[in-house]
Amino acid sequence: MKLNAGVMGSPISHSLSPRLHGYWIKKYGLDASYLAREVKPEILEQTLKDLPRLCLEQGERFRGTNLTIPLKEKALEIVDILEPSAEKIGAVNTVIVAEDGKLIGRNTDGIGFRDNLAEKVDVASFKGATALVLGAGGAAKAIVYALQEMGFSKILITNRTEARAQELANHSGGATNSIKWSEKETYLRDVDLLVNTTSLGMAGQPSLEISLEGLKTRAVVTDIVYVPLKTDLLLEAEKGGHVAVDGLGMLLHQAKAGFEAWFGVKVEVNADLRAYVLEGLKK
Template sequence: MTLANDNAPLAGVAAPPFLTGRTRVAGVAGWPVAHSRSPRLHGTWLRWYGIDGAYVPLAVPPDRVAAAFAGLPALGLVGANVTVPHKEAALAACETLTDRARRIGAVNTLVVQQDGTLHGDNTDGFGFLENLRQGAPGWRGSRGPAVVLGAGGAARAVCVALLDSGAPEIRLLNRSMDRAEALAGSLDGRIVCAPLSESSRAMMDAGLLVNTTSLGMAGQPPLDVDLEPLPTDALVTDLVYAPLETPLLAMARGRGNPVVDGLGMLLHQARPGFEAWFGVAPEVTDDLRRVVLEDGPS
C-alpha cells in the first residue's frame, strides 16, 4: 500500500472495535440508495485510518427530503453525501454554499457546521479532474478542445471543472439540443453545442473526449460514436464504471488513445467530504479501487 504522506493508511491499522459516544456519523442520502458504493468506500477509509466514525446509507423518499436534511444537525450527524434524485433539494436546504456548488446548481456534499447550519459543496468536478490527473499524469485542461457527450447533471459538473482548468473550448453534444443550449447558456465560457449525431466533426483536433451519459453502462444501449477523426493522443474517459472498461474505452485503447476509467471520479469526489467530517485527508490507491470493486460493480 502506498504511504505517500503522514495520513496514508498503515498496515494493521483498524477501526476501534466498537462505536463510542463520541463516534462521528455521516452517510449518503438518496432514493434508492442500497446500490451505493459510498458506505464501502468511506467504511474502508475509516478502518484504514482507525477513526471512531461510521458512514451509513440514508434511504430518503422524495416527499421527506426537506425534513431529512433539516434533521441532520438535530441527530448529531456531521454531514452527508447526496446522490440522485436529491442533489438540487440539498442545495435548497443549505445556508451556505461553495462557488462551485452554486455554479453547478446541485450539492453532493453536506457539512454540518458548529452552529448547526448546513454548508453545501459539489465535489463531482473535483473528482473528475483528480481522476484524470491521477490516471493520466501530465494531462492539462488547456491541451485542446474538450468534447463532452451528454447534457445532464454530470455534464454540468464536468463543464464547470473543464472551464476552471483552462479548456479553450467545450463541444457539448447531446441528443436534445434544447437541453445542451440551456446548459451552455447558464455557464460563462466558450461552449459550442451540436447534436450527438455530429460527434465525428466535433472530435477533430480535440484533446479530450468525455462520456457523461449512461450509454455503454451494463444493461444500457452502447454508445454509438466514430472515433476515427479523434487524434490518437487525445485522452478518452467515461464516467460509467460498470463495466470498468466500457466499449468506448476499449475502442479508444485499441486505436492507441490514452484512457481513464470512471471509478476514480467516484473515489476522488469523496475525499473532501471525508476530510471535513472525520479530519483526515484520505488517499485513493490501487488497494482502495480493489476493495470498492470487490463484490462487483453496481
C-alpha cells in the same frame, strides 16, 4: 464522541459510498460511521434538521452527508451556505454541518473528475485545449465546470436531446458551445479530450455508437460509466492508441473532500481502495 455521516438518496441500496467510506474509517481506525439513508426530496429538509438531535440521542455527532439522485438539486434551496462549486454546477453532492450547526452545500463531482484524470495525464497540459462532452445530464454539469476550471479554452457539448446541450452551454457560459448529436464525429479531429457522460455503454443500457477514427492519437478518452469498468468506448480508444481513463476513480476521488470535512482526516485514493470498491461492484 462518535462521528456520523452518510449518503442519502432514493433508491440508495446500490450505493458504493458506504463501502468506500467504510474502507477509510477502518484504515484510519476512526470512531465514526457512514450510513446509507433512503430519503426522498419531500423529506430532505426535515431529515437534515432532525439528524443532529437523533444522532445525539445515539451518542453520535452528525457531521453531514453525501447526496445522490434525486436530492442534489433539492438541496440547493435547503442549505444555509452554498459554496461556489455547488452554485455554479447547480447541484449539491456533499453537505457539511458547520460548528454553529449551519449546513454548507458543496459539489465535489468536478474535483473527482479532475483528480481521476490527473492519475493518468498531466491535467495542466489541457490549458487552452478543446474538449467534447457527450451528454448534458446531471454529471455533465459538474464535468463542464471542472473542464472550465482546468483551463480548456473550447468545450463542445452534444446530447441526444439538443435543447439540454444548449441549456448547459448557456448556463456554463465562457467558451462552451452545443453541437448536434448527429454531427459529433465531424468535430473529433479538433478534440484533445473526449468525455462520455451519458449512460450509454453502461451495463443494461444501449451502447454508445461512435467511431473514433477522426480523433488525434494523443487525444485522451474518458468515460464516467464504470459498470463495466472498461466500456466499449474505452476499449476502442485503447485500440486507437489513446490514453483511456475509466470512471471509477471519479467516484473515489469525489469522496475525499467530504470525508476530510466530516472526520478531519486527509485520505487518498490508491490501488487497494480501488480493488476493494471494485469487489463491491461484483456483489
